[in-house]
Amino acid sequence: MKILAIESSCDETSAAVIEDxxxxxxxxxxxxxxxxxxxxxxxxxxxxxxxxxxxxxxxEEALQRAQCTLKEIDAVAVTEGPGLVGALLIGVSAAKxxxxxxxxxxxxxxxxxxxxxxxNLNDTLEFPLLALVVSGGHTELVYMKESGSYEIIGETRDDxxxxxxxxxxxxxxVPYPGGKHIDEMAHHGKDRYNFPRAMIKEDHYDFSFSGLxxxxxxxxxxxxxxxEVLDSNDLAASFQAAAVDVLIDKTIRAAKxxxxxxxxxxxxxxxxxxxxxxxxxxxxxxxxxxxLIVPPLSLTGDNAAMIGAAxxxxxxxxxxxxLDLNAKPGLSL
Amino acid sequence: xxxxxxxxSNTAMSVAVVDGQQLLAEKTVNVRKNHSIQxxxxxxxxxxxxxxxxxxxxxxxxxxxxxxxxxxxxxxTTAKTLAWTLGIDLVGxxxxxxxxxxxxxxxxxxxxPLFDARRGNxxxxxxxxxxxxxxxxxxPDTHIALVEWLDYLAHxxxxxxxxxxxxxxxxxxxxxxxxxxxxxxxxxxxxxxxxQLSQLGACKEVTDIHTFVPQxxxxxxxxxxxLARHTLQEGESLVDTY
Amino acid sequence: MPTIHIxxxxxxxxxxxxxxxxxxxxxxxxxxxxxxxxxxxxTQSLAxxxxxxxxxxxxxxxxxxxYEEGRLPLYHIDLYRLEEAxxxxxxxxxxxxxxxxxxxxxxxxxxxxxxxxxLLIEIKTFAEQPTVREFIFQAKGNKYERxxxxxxxxxxxxxxxx
Numbered sequence: 001m002k003i004l005a006i007e008s009s010c011d012e013t014s015a016a017v018i019e020d021x022x023x024x025x026x027x028x029x030x031x032x033x034x035x036x037x038x039x040x041x042x043x044x045x046x047x048x049x050x051x052x053x054x055x056x057x058x059x060e061e062a063l064q065r066a067q068c069t070l071k072e073i074d075a076v077a078v079t080e081g082p083g084l085v086g087a088l089l090i091g092v093s094a095a096k097x098x099x100x101x102x103x104x105x106x107x108x109x110x111x112x113x114x115x116x117x118x119x120n121l122n123d124t125l126e127f128p129l130l131a132l133v134v135s136g137g138h139t140e141l142v143y144m145k146e147s148g149s150y151e152i153i154g155e156t157r158d159d160x161x162x163x164x165x166x167x168x169x170x171x172x173x174v175p176y177p178g179g180k181h182i183d184e185m186a187h188h189g190k191d192r193y194n195f196p197r198a199m200i201k202e203d204h205y206d207f208s209f210s211g212l213x214x215x216x217x218x219x220x221x222x223x224x225x226x227x228e229v230l231d232s233n234d235l236a237a238s239f240q241a242a243a244v245d246v247l248i249d250k251t252i253r254a255a256k257x258x259x260x261x262x263x264x265x266x267x268x269x270x271x272x273x274x275x276x277x278x279x280x281x282x283x284x285x286x287x288x289x290x291x292l293i294v295p296p297l298s299l300t301g302d303n304a305a306m307i308g309a310a311x312x313x314x315x316x317x318x319x320x321x322x323l324d325l326n327a328k329p330g331l332s333l
Numbered sequence: 334x335x336x337x338x339x340x341x342s343n344t345a346m347s348v349a350v351v352d353g354q355q356l357l358a359e360k361t362v363n364v365r366k367n368h369s370i371q372x373x374x375x376x377x378x379x380x381x382x383x384x385x386x387x388x389x390x391x392x393x394x395x396x397x398x399x400x401x402x403x404x405x406x407x408x409x410t411t412a413k414t415l416a417w418t419l420g421i422d423l424v425g426x427x428x429x430x431x432x433x434x435x436x437x438x439x440x441x442x443x444x445x446p447l448f449d450a451r452r453g454n455x456x457x458x459x460x461x462x463x464x465x466x467x468x469x470x471x472x473p474d475t476h477i478a479l480v481e482w483l484d485y486l487a488h489x490x491x492x493x494x495x496x497x498x499x500x501x502x503x504x505x506x507x508x509x510x511x512x513x514x515x516x517x518x519x520x521x522x523x524x525x526x527x528x529q530l531s532q533l534g535a536c537k538e539v540t541d542i543h544t545f546v547p548q549x550x551x552x553x554x555x556x557x558x559x560l561a562r563h564t565l566q567e568g569e570s571l572v573d574t575y
Numbered sequence: 576m577p578t579i580h581i582x583x584x585x586x587x588x589x590x591x592x593x594x595x596x597x598x599x600x601x602x603x604x605x606x607x608x609x610x611x612x613x614x615x616x617x618t619q620s621l622a623x624x625x626x627x628x629x630x631x632x633x634x635x636x637x638x639x640x641x642y643e644e645g646r647l648p649l650y651h652i653d654l655y656r657l658e659e660a661x662x663x664x665x666x667x668x669x670x671x672x673x674x675x676x677x678x679x680x681x682x683x684x685x686x687x688x689x690x691x692x693x694l695l696i697e698i699k700t701f702a703e704q705p706t707v708r709e710f711i712f713q714a715k716g717n718k719y720e721r722x723x724x725x726x727x728x729x730x731x732x733x734x735x736x737x
Contacts, residue, residue: 013572028574035571038559041656044638045402045553045664049546050572052406056417057543058574070418084637086403089369090410096373097414101387137636158615159633166656167610167635210633214611222702323373329637402664451668554660 005308008091009083021312077311081331154205189233342400394534397425595624692716
């Protein structure tokens with residue numbers, strides 16, 4: 001079964017053709033990162049404008065690369081949320097038009113579910129599993145008893161981890177998006193400042209990164225007031241260590257409590273090298289019977305292949321949208 | 334020619350299914366509602382009423398702007414994707430011309446359609462009704478401060494008919510500038526009509542589907558500010574496809 | 576300017592919940608303060624006071640989060656990462672004109688985009704005393720002058736009662 005999937009929730013316009021939820025026949029991404037870099041972050045109106053410019057081009061390219069025509073497609077899938085409302089609307093409008101004009105079923109997909117199912121494209125998900133979804137907008141621990149069932153057992157109570165990265169990145173003056181730069185700097189520094197590991201001892205799986213962010217900022221400001229110069233690499237390393245420690249600690253604890261076969265690391269921040277490496281070590285040492293799956297770097301960012309992978313499961317569960325489908329910016333799993 | 338025409342550029346949504354010059358089905362909703370929710374179901378309903386399948390369509394005509402950014406994008410995306418999927422022609426028509434066309438019976442007269450663009454600015458243009466009863470452009474659509482526009486109109490030695498709900502709302506200001514040379518359309522002519530749209534689109538040149546975008550007539554503010562301080566290299570793309 | 580001195584997170588919660596009780600439809604509150612001053616924390620308690628059960632998270636990423644389930648709908652807007660120009664195209668008027676409560680963090684990034692009448696709350700922090708906050712209230716428009724007076728009266732009553 002072939003699904004044409006469309007994703008436009010933030011600053012990438014993407015379309016993909018996915019077969020049986022696991023084979024990627026094509027995955028075309030038009031990335032606007034260069035455009036938004038000019039403004040130090042995603043500007044919603046500009047993102048929406050780029051999406052309209054590229055939407056049909058990207059869809060056509062996805063079909064061409066998959067060497068198929070719309071006639072061979074069995075369903076159309078689209079990200080309905082969460083994300084930027086104006087951006088989501090482009091994918092949703094396009095998907096509805098294709099589904100209607102080509103007489104195909106329409107499958108609405110949650111963006112977070114997409115991130116998790118990205119792992120099914122180069123590996124095979126086995127249930128029950130635990131997914132740590134980390135990105136600019138999300139920090140969630142999701143327990144999946146079976147395919148297509150999602151239970152959020154922990155989430156951030158304030159800032160998403162990727163957002164904290166971007167914010168402290170601004171404070172020490174690295175270009176947008178900050179996460180990648182902080183990660184690189186951290187390799188050249190030491191965890192010397194011992195920033196707080198928020199909620200690490202608490203008996204639940206929620207996260208909080210605003211305290212870490214504040215501690216970081218206080219440190220920098222206090223040093224400035226005293227004309228003290230702090231080593232940026234050490235600051236980055238200390239921040240990263242604190243963030244990664246909490247993420248890993250809670251993930252490992254949850255994976256011990258829930259009867260999981262796999263741990264999946266998903267979302268844009270899954271590209272962070274410290275998080276990938278440390279989580280691999282921790283799973284190996286502490287969870288001998290659990291396998292860690294990390295999608296390849298090309299699938300950690302936003303893309304339509306992951307939406308197609310998640311859509312296949314939704315399709316087999318009978319999930320369909322009608323022509324009145326709307327963008328749902330605040331959608332939760 | 335079998336045409337599907339729609340306009341969601343402002344509060345109203347108007348959709349029509351037209352065969353040549355003959356209207357088969359039309360629906361106009363003029364309450365603030367979500368165009369994203371209602372546009373496709375309305376298209377489906379009207380095609381059913383006309384007893385057509387989507388495959389029978391030969392042309393999509395869409396109001397391409399100016400207007401509310403979100404409304405424009407919903408219409409433009411739906412139109413270009415429908416045309417691409419069905420492999421048929423796509424035509425974009427000015428949303429202001431659609432309104433001006435409501436005054437088609439006023440042969441030889443000057444028509445000024447207006448949409449509020451907030452902060453004292455309006456989207457507007459100047460049209461004349463020709464001998465065939467078609468609104469043709471005198472002054473192209475623009476985004477302009479109301480005062481500046483009315484000042485320009487005051488210097489034209491002409492009677493001007495204002496159309497659009499937003500024109501009605503600023504009636505007093507217009508009269509201050511134009512005195513007795515300003516006329517206002519009746520309420521019945523103030524809402525965009527997709528049947529009119531279809532007729533304007535029937536005789537207009539076909540556009541390229543992939544590169545079709547709304548006519549915002551205004552840069553995104555952040556973009557405008559950036560361009561004031563930088564120049565984009567020729568051929569430089571801000572979007573990378575891989 | 577009317578100022579309330581706060582010693583702990585609990586007191587912040589009390590203050591925010593007291594304010595929540597007094598809010599009427601079409602209210603707009605602008606929260607100012609450095610990163611980490613507690614703007615989102617204050618909004619979380621305000622939301623709880625409005626009867627919103629869902630966790631209120633930072634809207635920095637999506638810019639706006641809407642919560643419909645409380646006594647009044649809450650629109651939580653964060654302009655931290657946007658320059659003024661980018662805000663203009665967000666059509667924030669749509670929120671101001673909705674019969675709910677709009678809370679804007681970092682409104683100072685886009686002063687032209689704020690409604691003429693609103694309640695400005697500045698949260699001051701003190702490097703030496705990390706849990707202490709000062710909430711400084713400023714009314715833009717008559718409606719909010721009355722509101723500030725009511726808030727201070729109610730809050731002090733509340734504190735005495737404890």
